Amino acid sequence: MENYYANDEMIGYMNMKKKLANCIEFAQWMVALAIAMLVCNMFTFVFYHPAIEVKTDNAATPGKMTPNAWCIYGNEGWGIEYIDQNGYVNENKPLEDKYILAVGSSQTEGFHTPVGQRWSDLLNQKLATNDKLKVYNIGHSGYFFPQMAKHFQAMCKEFPEMETIVMEISDTKFALEDLQSAMTQVDFDENQKMDKIYANMSQKQKLKRKLKENVPLLRWLHLQYETMKNRQHDSVAETVEYIDLEEYGKLLESVLHMMRETFDGNVIIAYHPSVIIQSNGDMKIVEKETDLLFAEKCKENGITFINCSNAFKQRYEQDYAVPIGFWNTTMGEGHINSVGHAIIADEVYKEIIIE
Amino acid sequence: MSFLSFSFVMFLIIVLLLYFAGNKNLTYQKAVLLIVSYIFYALLDIRFMGVLLLISLWSWYIAKRCSKKQEKTRLYVSIGCIGLIGVLAFFKYCNYVLKVIDNYIDHSITFNILMPIGLSFYVFQAISYVCDVVHGKVNEKSLLDVCLYIGFFPQIVSGPIVKARDFFPQMNTAHKFSETRLIDGGQRFLVGAFEKMVIADRLSIAVGSVYSAPAAYSGVSLCWAVIAYSLQIYYDFAGYSNMAIAVAYILGFDYGDNFDLPYIASNPSDFWRRWHISLSSWLKEYLYIPLGGSRKGRIRKYINLMIVMLVSGLWHGSSLTFLIWGVLHGLASIIHSIWVDIMKKYNIRLDKYQFFEYLSIAINYIWVSLLWIPFRTQSVSDTIVILKRIFTNARGIQYIYIYTVIFFVFMAGVGLYAKLKNDGKSIWKPLKFKKFSEKVIFCIFVIIIFMFAYMGENAFIYAQF
Numbered sequence: 001m002e003n004y005y006a007n008d009e010m011i012g013y014m015n016m017k018k019k020l021a022n023c024i025e026f027a028q029w030m031v032a033l034a035i036a037m038l039v040c041n042m043f044t045f046v047f048y049h050p051a052i053e054v055k056t057d058n059a060a061t062p063g064k065m066t067p068n069a070w071c072i073y074g075n076e077g078w079g080i081e082y083i084d085q086n087g088y089v090n091e092n093k094p095l096e097d098k099y100i101l102a103v104g105s106s107q108t109e110g111f112h113t114p115v116g117q118r119w120s121d122l123l124n125q126k127l128a129t130n131d132k133l134k135v136y137n138i139g140h141s142g143y144f145f146p147q148m149a150k151h152f153q154a155m156c157k158e159f160p161e162m163e164t165i166v167m168e169i170s171d172t173k174f175a176l177e178d179l180q181s182a183m184t185q186v187d188f189d190e191n192q193k194m195d196k197i198y199a200n201m202s203q204k205q206k207l208k209r210k211l212k213e214n215v216p217l218l219r220w221l222h223l224q225y226e227t228m229k230n231r232q233h234d235s236v237a238e239t240v241e242y243i244d245l246e247e248y249g250k251l252l253e254s255v256l257h258m259m260r261e262t263f264d265g266n267v268i269i270a271y272h273p274s275v276i277i278q279s280n281g282d283m284k285i286v287e288k289e290t291d292l293l294f295a296e297k298c299k300e301n302g303i304t305f306i307n308c309s310n311a312f313k314q315r316y317e318q319d320y321a322v323p324i325g326f327w328n329t330t331m332g333e334g335h336i337n338s339v340g341h342a343i344i345a346d347e348v349y350k351e352i353i354i355e
Numbered sequence: 356m357s358f359l360s361f362s363f364v365m366f367l368i369i370v371l372l373l374y375f376a377g378n379k380n381l382t383y384q385k386a387v388l389l390i391v392s393y394i395f396y397a398l399l400d401i402r403f404m405g406v407l408l409l410i411s412l413w414s415w416y417i418a419k420r421c422s423k424k425q426e427k428t429r430l431y432v433s434i435g436c437i438g439l440i441g442v443l444a445f446f447k448y449c450n451y452v453l454k455v456i457d458n459y460i461d462h463s464i465t466f467n468i469l470m471p472i473g474l475s476f477y478v479f480q481a482i483s484y485v486c487d488v489v490h491g492k493v494n495e496k497s498l499l500d501v502c503l504y505i506g507f508f509p510q511i512v513s514g515p516i517v518k519a520r521d522f523f524p525q526m527n528t529a530h531k532f533s534e535t536r537l538i539d540g541g542q543r544f545l546v547g548a549f550e551k552m553v554i555a556d557r558l559s560i561a562v563g564s565v566y567s568a569p570a571a572y573s574g575v576s577l578c579w580a581v582i583a584y585s586l587q588i589y590y591d592f593a594g595y596s597n598m599a600i601a602v603a604y605i606l607g608f609d610y611g612d613n614f615d616l617p618y619i620a621s622n623p624s625d626f627w628r629r630w631h632i633s634l635s636s637w638l639k640e641y642l643y644i645p646l647g648g649s650r651k652g653r654i655r656k657y658i659n660l661m662i663v664m665l666v667s668g669l670w671h672g673s674s675l676t677f678l679i680w681g682v683l684h685g686l687a688s689i690i691h692s693i694w695v696d697i698m699k700k701y702n703i704r705l706d707k708y709q710f711f712e713y714l715s716i717a718i719n720y721i722w723v724s725l726l727w728i729p730f731r732t733q734s735v736s737d738t739i740v741i742l743k744r745i746f747t748n749a750r751g752i753q754y755i756y757i758y759t760v761i762f763f764v765f766m767a768g769v770g771l772y773a774k775l776k777n778d779g780k781s782i783w784k785p786l787k788f789k790k791f792s793e794k795v796i797f798c799i800f801v802i803i804i805f806m807f808a809y810m811g812e813n814a815f816i817y818a819q820f
Contacts, residue, residue: 028791029798036798040806221805228810281570281751320573320752328757330564 041217047074048220051083051111052209054197058189060155061103061140062147064088066209067194075223076334077112077326087194088138091115096132100352101159103148104168107272107336108139112326117338119168119270122345127352136162145169145269146178149255154188156263164266166348172271172294176243179251183258249293256301269298270348272308272340275316275324277332283316285309304351311343356398358598359548366395367602374606375532384529388503388606395508396472403471406442407506413438414481415501418488422495435485443478446470451673475670476514477505479637484519486641492520500526509602513595515613515633518640522608530607539785540605542797546783547597549804554762555591556809558583561756566731569741573751577744583759584731585724586766589617592631615781618723619770621706621715623687626723634670638663657692661685676729676738683726 049072051065064087065071072080084090089109102108102120110118116125120137128134136159148155148167155165190196198206212219259267271294274286291307298305308323315321323340325331336344356363370391377383397404417435421428449468457463484504487493496504504522565572565580572580596613603610613632620626627635643663649656661682668681698705705711729738744751773782786793 029794032791032794033798035795036802039795039799040802044806217802217806224805224808224810277564277568277571277752279568279570281568283571320571320750322752325754327755330560331752331754332564 037217041215044216044220045072047078048072048223049213049216050219051081052212054087054194056192056197058154058187059192060151060158060188061088061138061143062151063140064194064197066213067198068092069213071111073111074328076329077337078328079111079114081111081115085194087197088136090133090137093131093133095136095161096128096130096134098161098163099133099159100127100135100164100166101155101162102135102137102139102166102168103143103155104139105143105170106139106141107170108137108168109141110137110139110341112335113338113341117341119341119344119348122342123166123348123352126345126349135166139168144171144174146174146182146255149179149182149259150184151186152182152259153185153262157188158193162265164268164352165263166268166270168270168272168344170272170274171288172290173243173288174248176247176251179248179255182255183251185258243290245289245293248290249297252294252297253300256297256303260301260303266304266352267302268304268306268348268351270306270308270344272312272323272336272344275312275322275332277322283313283322283332285313306347306351308340308343308347311347312340315339315343356395358544358595358602359552366391367605371532371605375530378531379529381527381529382499385499385503385526388507389499392503392506392508392511396506396511399472399512402469403474406446406471406474407477407511408502410439410442410478410481411502411505412498414484414505415496415498418485418495418501421485421489428489432485432489436482439478439481439485443474446474447669448673473512473514476516477511479516479634479670480505480510480519482641483516483637487519493523496523507603507608509599509606509608510610513592513599514631515596515599515610516637517610517633518637521610525608533607536605536607538788540601542785543601543604544598545801545804547594547599547601548808549800550590550594550597552594552808553804554765555587555589555594556811557758557807558587558590558756558762560809560811561754561759562587562731565754566737569732569737569744571752572744573753574745574748576752576754577741579755579759581724581728581741581745582763583756584727585618585720586759586762588727588730589614589766590762612781616770616773616779618720618766619716619774619779620719621712622719623684623691623722626719627688634667638667642666653696657689660688660692664688671730672733674733675735676733679735679738680726680730687722 049070051069051071053063053065056062056064065083067083067085067087069083070080071083072078081089082091084092089111100123102123106112108118108120110120115121118137120135120139124133124135138155138159145167156162191200271291273288273291276284276286278284287309295305295307312323315323321339322331322337323343324336325333326335326337356366370387373387373391374384377387393404393407396407414435417431417438420431421435446468447470453468484493484496484501488495500523503526504517504519507517507522510517562580562584565576566584569577569580593614600610600613611632615629615632617626617630620629643659646659646662647655648659662685664685665678665681667684668677668679671677671680697703725742728741729735732738732741743749769782773779776782786797788794788797
């Protein structure tokens with residue numbers, strides 16, 4: 001009988017020991033995973049530390065970034081950028097009394113190009129006369145022409161001292177409903193200036209943003225997942241298949257007219273088209289059926305239209321320099337590189353000097 | 356259904372549950388494997404199920420006739436093999452022939468004949484079964500066994516080509532679930548996923564863009580693109596093979612390695628012992644040796660080498676470039692063979708000197724990489740353009756894809772380490788998770804796969820053959 005109990009106790013003891021060993025094993029795996037995440041997170045800082053955005057529906061751009069932060073994008077090209085106190089990608093320097101506003105999409109934001117090589121930086125180098133900023137970059141990812149036009153009045157109110165506005169576009173063909181929607185202008189709200197947004201932000205929200213900023217690994221993995229989900233989706237610009245040119249012309253006319261009426265300074269639209277590297281070795285400029293119409297409507301409304309097509313082509317013929325693509329992606333695809341930025345800067349500079 | 360999809364993971368889990376549920380019943384396990392293999396193939400493309408079934412039935416029938424040791428065995432083997440090769444040739448070369456005919460008539464042929472996925476691989480397995488039965492290496496098998504051998508899902512898309520005598524003994528024992536096999540096989544699968552998604556697919560971006568417009572790129576850029584493709588094709592195929600071998604291993608089947616650091620081979624014959632080992636050994640056993648191998652004099656040996664490489668080229672496809680690829684590899688094998696004979700005759704031993712060893716590795720790598728050009732372009736004119744631009748250092752777009760440099764250094768590092776520390780053999784060993792550090796390393800490895808996997812669409816290169 002005694003033996004029986006001793007045996008039972010032994011089995012119980014063994015079971016407990018086994019359970020304990022399993023628990024330890026599980027805990028070890030969890031700790032190992034945590035350490036691995038930490039190591040990989042540290043490594044992610046080298047190539048991906050994105051800016052955290054705040055939505056600003058009633059401001060010059062539909063979003064701004066955490067002020068006085070830094071970010072790295074290494075998935076296409078590699079660039080380290082600084083965010084100024086207003087939530088835009090500029091050096092923290094004072095603005096000149098009268099300045100040029102550089103507006104555009106992720107191409108203008110230029111996360112993929114090192115500081116000093118973006119077209120707005122190059123233009124600054126050419127135009128700034130003292131240690132102030134002459135060109136102020138408010139580029140924002142996904143900010144294409146119809147969105148820029150929709151925020152045009154807010155842009156003029158948020159930056160009242162601008163003398164010239166340069167809008168960078170990579171397409172001239174837009175969905176009619178987007179152009180139509182641009183006619184309903186967003187109202188500017190003073191509370192959507194970055195200093196006020198930050199002042200109104202709770203400590204909890206600020207802490208949450210700080211945390212998000214310091215765990216780039218999770219954001220990178222999320223980006224990977226999104227890429228996998230949208231394999232066929234074009235990340236640079238949505239393409240519009242068919243549009244009625246007559247209707248397009250009318251809508252564009254009213255949008256450009258509204259812009260002209262709102263702002264009496266110099267408005268420049270810098271257009272850089274897509275390119276294709278052809279099997280015969282040439283670089284083809286992708287022309288859209290709306291290119292000419294767009295240029296024509298700009299002219300009619302006193303807006304300067306710069307088409308970088310010829311400059312792109314000339315540069316390629318001269319030394320095979322491709323304006324789009326990076327050493328970690330492919331040539332001719334994606335965002336503009338430092339060659340493309342330099343060409344845009346030169347073209348805009350020439351126009352500003354002439355004006 | 357690709358190995359690298361969520362649906363495949365689900366499929367594999369269901370297969371494992373069903374398969375190991377009857378771990379004492381051999382027939383049950385075989386039936387499960389056969390059903391899931393055919394489901395797997397049907398999910399790839401249901402239209403070709405008939406071809407798979409036909410090949411299986413044909414080889415089962417021929418082997419049955421041959422096993423009776425009749426007078427007509429030779430005739431049956433010949434008919435059997437001609438039938439099998441005929442099906443392969445029909446699907447591989449029909450489009451080519453139609454194209455040629457179309458050029459002579461009024462360009463009215465508008466249809467294309469699709470090749471069943473994995474046909475080249477399972478036809479070779481079918482031949483292996485027929486030949487092994489005839490040579491008494493395996494006994495005649497039941498239809499269920501033959502169908503399973505030819506249609507076994509881990510290897511059906513791109514091999515490895517498993518010989519009948521290696522497969523059947525493993526098939527005739529019931530397999531029990533093994534945690535060790537799951538852990539080791541799982542790791543091997545992850546290594547394959549890393550090779551495919553992180554290395555091969557990432558390189559495919561650069562390779563695709565440069566090879567689509569070679570006339571636009573500078574000689575240096577083309578050189579790097581050639582290197583990139585040499586890495587892409589290796590990691591793509593080795594990655595697939597590792598995944599296939601891993602799945603089979605978890606199910607209880609042991610296949611040998613299909614790749615063994617091929618780019619540290621110091622000569623052509625060493626290369627073919629390391630590259631696509633299952634195909635090379637198949638060609639050696641079922642073609643080179645029956646042709647007489649090296650037993651019938653030097654000239655016959657050279658001819659046999661050339662025939663084997665020609666068949667290898669033609670096995671890959673109907674394009675002229677595959678023929679050129681095969682001929683040039685054959686030529687290299689013959690030159691190497693002559694060189695070895697001369698060295699033997701004069702009793703010169705260069706392999707004593709490490710410098711010559713590394714020099715021969717470099718020469719072999721360069722040669723193999725250059726021969727990948729026609730393999731990739733599948734166009735003689737593009738091949739000439741690329742070679743001309745490389746050797747004249749032509750001006751063009753300067754494009755050195757950073758991942759090519761990184762993975763080249765990685766490959767060279769692994770190769771060098773294996774050469775110095777492991778006698779040139781693969782250094783990969785599964786972790787046993789006895790130490791805490793091994794758990795951390797494993798977790799980092801898994802996260803790295805998710806971090807750096809190329810998430811675009813990319814098929815396995817060898818699935819097209």
